Amino acid sequence: MxxxxxxxxxxxxxxxxxxxxxxxxxxxxxxxxxxxxxxxxxxxxxxxxxxxxxxxxxxxxxxxxxxxxxxxxxxxxxxxxxxxxxxxxxxxxxxxxxxxxxxxxxxxxxxxxxxxxxxxxxxxxxxxxxxxxxxxxxxxxxxxxxxxxxxxxxxxxxxxxxxxxxxxxxMLPTLGEERRATYSPFLPICPKSGKVLQVLIIDRDAENGLIRYKDESGEIVTVKVTDGNCKLQxxxxxxxxxxxxxxxxxxxxxxxxxxxxxxxxxxxxxxxxxxxxxxxxxxxDENGQKISKSKGNGITLDEWLRYAPPESLSLFMYQSPQKAKKLYFDVIPKNVDDYLNYLNSYHTEQDEKKRLANPVYHIHKGSPPKPETTITYSLLLNLVSASHLEDPKVIWKYIKRYDASIEEKENSFVDKMIKCAINYYHDFIKPNKKFRAPTEIERSALIKFKEYLSSLDSPSIDELQTLTFTVGKEFNLELKLWFQALYEVLLGSAQGPRFGSFIALYGIKETIELIDSKIKSNYQI
Structure with a gap:
């Protein structure tokens, strides 16, 4: 071996x-x-x-x-x-x-x-x-x-x-009494109506491949079981x-x-x-009910692809196939970002056994592509949400500023992710955005935050993330609640990405303007 x-x-x-x-x-x-x-x-x-x-x-x-x-x-x-x-x-x-x-x-x-x-x-x-x-x-x-x-x-x-x-x-022991009375493995196709009949078979001729049954009108009919004259239960x-x-x-x-x-x-x-x-x-589905083709609950194939690249759907299918999972629109962003994380880890992993266990190995039939960028789907969603942009060309400009090495290509993974994020924002985030005004202490922290941002010169993502932590600690805010405040006040959402990454993508100047617009608003707390 x-x-x-x-x-x-x-x-x-x-x-x-x-x-x-x-x-x-x-x-x-x-x-x-x-x-x-x-x-x-x-x-x-x-x-x-x-x-x-x-x-x-x-x-x-x-x-x-x-x-x-x-x-x-x-x-x-x-x-x-x-x-x-x-x-x-x-x-x-x-x-x-x-x-x-x-x-x-x-x-x-x-x-x-x-x-x-x-x-x-x-x-x-x-x-x-x-x-x-x-x-x-x-x-x-x-x-x-x-x-x-x-x-x-x-x-x-x-x-x-x-x-x-x-x-x-x-078969008979698996059926109820009423069903057993008329059950047959063969379902004749009625020569008159064309219907698939569930009728009692009254005679069989195995040597000649024939069955006899009484049709809906009471007439006895003899048909071959072959050549499409019958199908099986x-x-x-x-x-x-x-x-x-x-x-x-x-x-x-x-x-x-x-x-x-x-x-x-x-x-x-x-x-x-x-x-x-x-x-x-x-x-x-989101209510815990089994997804059904006839009911049309859950997500259709076309809907998933409207909101996420296809690789994310393959990942959803790979993960724990023998565990029941809810399949509704809220799971999409996480699956895109999980896919990106697995792709990155595949190419940084040296242990071949771990690479073979990585979902992207199986999603890409043994040849996972190199990651195009470190930008995540959730980060793009927040960019679109903060900027109200729905033009992929404009969003590409933000991305190029964030990552100058990335190539703008039609139908690349990032290009698909941008278009999908716009669709997801338009259909799910925009109608449900709910901003709130900052509390007095949050307002003071935001003012200090923009002052610090104004003094920075080409900071790294890590420096921006550290600054965000620093401001929260300076005002004795519980960090979890401080970040939640940033999302709710600035983005109209209860959660979001690493804030340092968001600032790097959105821009320091734009972030300062965003803070200004929100601390001057008169939302009801």
Whole structure:
């Protein structure tokens, strides 16, 4: 075993631990299909959300970790369950009432409410693929509808029919009494209505691949289980797909954890080998409720990217995947700054084991870029807040003064961060800014503070930070409350960045003018 592999496995980074488990499961041997297959699924019943992205990015992290510790080729399949029947109307689409007539039709047979694609399912798939492509994921997309109709699943479907009774023995104990009475692994697609039917199967012909059922009008219908005439219930579908593609790794949300053994048993019943599985905790909204595609709560993919560079979202997904986390707008600034801190520490760290455990190693597939600047997202937010600037070109001038070595480039990380900070300020900070007047002692301290600032000649950030502390101590102010006063009086916020860094970025002259404007104001305390 090479030194780099040893250090990777010793790093305790979870992607390496999962990769090691996959390697053990395949006994360090090349699978007959010629590669190790990573799979991720997507339910296109609503707009793609961050949980969907998280599944792909985390799976990719494990895949890349596997490629470091093994020379076995890999592939990643992203499969959309777009043949599912629409059971309820998502809250996130226009003209909801108009879509009641399409209930129970496959998602790829329902008109696109956004009028961009041939169906609802195709639109949702396009939204997902556009986002994944924007992140440069290496994946192969599969439509469940196409897999069923083209015969990709035919052999496995016939095996499900052959082992029908065994699969029923697996499934029935998991169902309520009423559901057991009509349950079947197969859901016929009605030739008349096109709906995905949940009906009792009254007869089976495994030799010819046929089932018989009584349709909604009472007529007995005979159909093939292959070529898209039927689909499987979602639990049997999960296990069937593992067998059909010979999947080696799949992760799923904690809500699937209880079903993992069921998927595994079904897969093995039809002759497959279940993959190594990993679960992740679900995301919660700001009220602690589970995020749902149909409800549209939480943050959408587009919203996160409006307020932060994509690397910060990847970091959010990397951190503690098996720990429940709240996912709402307040978490964004911290994730951007945490990403910058990890990036800086990666390039200053000499211990290779620690570098391999650094999240940015996995975010950037082993090649983290060099940091562009020491400016943080929170610092930019406070600059925008103090200056009321919403023009990136003007903000770039402040940054160049703060860090003359930085290059102004379109679509650089800093450029994205500037534009995102402007958006975040405009949508969340500006409407909620709440200034207060200083107390008498705070007013005296601020006056002394600007006097000291006026006497300085090209101070460093550390000198400016020390001066801020010095003024607070000089007036016997508790330092925590002194800094809080600076933020509330000068920036209209309860918290902010290191104040020395803020002055260096905003400018001494501008900071003095800001203090002047606030100590002369008549805000109510």
């Amino acid at each position: 090479s030194d780099i592999i040893t250090k990777a496995l010793e790093s305790n980074a979870w992607p390496f631990k999962e990769a090691e488990a996959i390697l053990k499961k395949i006994n360090n041997q090349l699978p007959k299909k010629g590669y190790v297959l990573f799979e991720t699924g997507y339910g296109p019943s609503g707009l793609p959300h961050i949980g969907t992205f998280g599944e792909v990015v985390r799976t990719t992290m494990v895949r890349k970790a596997f490629e470091l510790i093994s020379d076995i080729p890999t592939r990643l399949f992203c499969i959309s369950d777009d043949m599912d029947g629409m059971r309820k109307i998502p809250d996130t689409i226009p003209n909801k009432e108009e879509y009641k007539k399409y209930l129970d039709l496959p998602l790829t047979k329902i008109p696109d409410p956004f009028n961009t694609c041939e169906s609802f399912g195709h639109h949702m798939n396009a939204r997902l693929r556009a986002f994944l492509d924007a992140f440069n994921f290496e994946y192969e997309f599969f439509s469940s509808t196409e897999c069923y109709k083209s015969g990709v699943f035919n052999e496995s479907l016939l095996k499900v029919l052959k082992h029908y009774d065994e699969i029923m023995d697996i 979602w639990k049997p579908d999960f296990g069937m797909r593992w067998a059909a593609f010979d999947v080696d790794f799949e992760m799923y949300g904690k809500d699937h954890l209880v079903n993992g053994p069921i998927y595994t048993r079904i897969c093995k019943t039809i002759g497959g080998k279940a993959p190594h599985q990993m679960y992740y905790e679900l995301f919660l």
